[in-house]
Amino acid sequence: MSEIILSSQSIRKLLAAGNGDSALLYLCRAAELSDVVTGFNEARLECAASLLRQLGLDEHQNPRFQQSEQPPEYTEEDVRKQLELPRSGFRKLMGEVQRCLGRTLSTEDLKILLTIEEYLGLPGEVIHLLVHYCVERSRARGIGRMPTLRSIEKEAYRWADERIDTLEKAAAFIQSESKKLSRKSALCELLGITNRRLTPAEERYLEAWIEMGFADDALRLAYEKTCENTGALTWKYMNGILERWNAQGLYTAEQVRALDRKPAGAARKTGYQRHTDPPSPAMLDAVKQMLEEE
Numbered sequence: 001m002s003e004i005i006l007s008s009q010s011i012r013k014l015l016a017a018g019n020g021d022s023a024l025l026y027l028c029r030a031a032e033l034s035d036v037v038t039g040f041n042e043a044r045l046e047c048a049a050s051l052l053r054q055l056g057l058d059e060h061q062n063p064r065f066q067q068s069e070q071p072p073e074y075t076e077e078d079v080r081k082q083l084e085l086p087r088s089g090f091r092k093l094m095g096e097v098q099r100c101l102g103r104t105l106s107t108e109d110l111k112i113l114l115t116i117e118e119y120l121g122l123p124g125e126v127i128h129l130l131v132h133y134c135v136e137r138s139r140a141r142g143i144g145r146m147p148t149l150r151s152i153e154k155e156a157y158r159w160a161d162e163r164i165d166t167l168e169k170a171a172a173f174i175q176s177e178s179k180k181l182s183r184k185s186a187l188c189e190l191l192g193i194t195n196r197r198l199t200p201a202e203e204r205y206l207e208a209w210i211e212m213g214f215a216d217d218a219l220r221l222a223y224e225k226t227c228e229n230t231g232a233l234t235w236k237y238m239n240g241i242l243e244r245w246n247a248q249g250l251y252t253a254e255q256v257r258a259l260d261r262k263p264a265g266a267a268r269k270t271g272y273q274r275h276t277d278p279p280s281p282a283m284l285d286a287v288k289q290m291l292e293e294e
Contacts, residue, residue, distance in 0.1 A: 012213030021048035093124040112149040120160040129170045217253035
């Protein structure tokens with residue numbers, strides 16, 4: 001069997017996700033064993049594959065939907081017909097969403113809900129979980145209002161593109177996102193951010209650092225260096241430090257300090273030439289040039 005080469009970035013993503021099934025599936029694909037994983041039924045395989053797509057580790061992933069493309073324009077009549085169907089699943093879904101959001105849905109809201117169900121093809125039970133997820137995410141971010149149907153639709157496109165279309169895959173996704181959210185909250189506390197919401201740019205920085213796989217002590221060290229050199233938390237400066245450490249494969253404070261540590265007995269380099277030091281190449285060149293000019 002040929003060697004399997006895994007990038008450190010991929011390994012860190014798999015470790016951060018904490019899902020053994022996805023890691024096994026990724027290894028099978030890397031070894032060109034297709035999707036054959038002993039003991040996996042179809043549902044378990046689909047959940048693992050879905051998480052790989054969410055992590056960006058599915059080389060064959062192609063978006064099913066593009067939000068730039070115009071979906072069907074559902075009308076008020078289309079909504080009415082769906083609601084009037086005997087034992088209407090759409091009417092039941094409407095009631096569940098209204099209870100979750102704590103308000104009556106407008107006609108425009110119902111058109112969006114119909115788009116999610118009909119055009120994106122998400123089952124009603126998955127949409128119910130989607131709405132709950134969006135509500136909990138808003139609360140966790142400190143947003144003092146319920147999400148709009150437009151924002152839920154945006155997340156629905158993501159779920160549809162990543163094939164999160166069963167209860168099992170939705171549960172696996174929510175569990176993975178919950179771990180990320182918990183990690184981001186811990187990092188906010190580490191950085192002293194406790195009384196305000198993060199900006200979208202700040203969230204992207206945190207998500208990138210989590211994906212890189214840094215330990216808390218390394219992030220704390222980078223934060224301290226940033227504050228020492230800039231006088232405050234400067235996100236771009238701290239990101240530069242972490243990107244450099246990431247390129248060097250340094251993910252703990254001990255690894256960083258080990259690289260900075262000078263060998264025992266080694267003379268510290270300065271910008272001055274001591275009289276006991278042997279002449280440097282630059283000094284020899286300068287002497288040679290002086291002799292030639294004479």
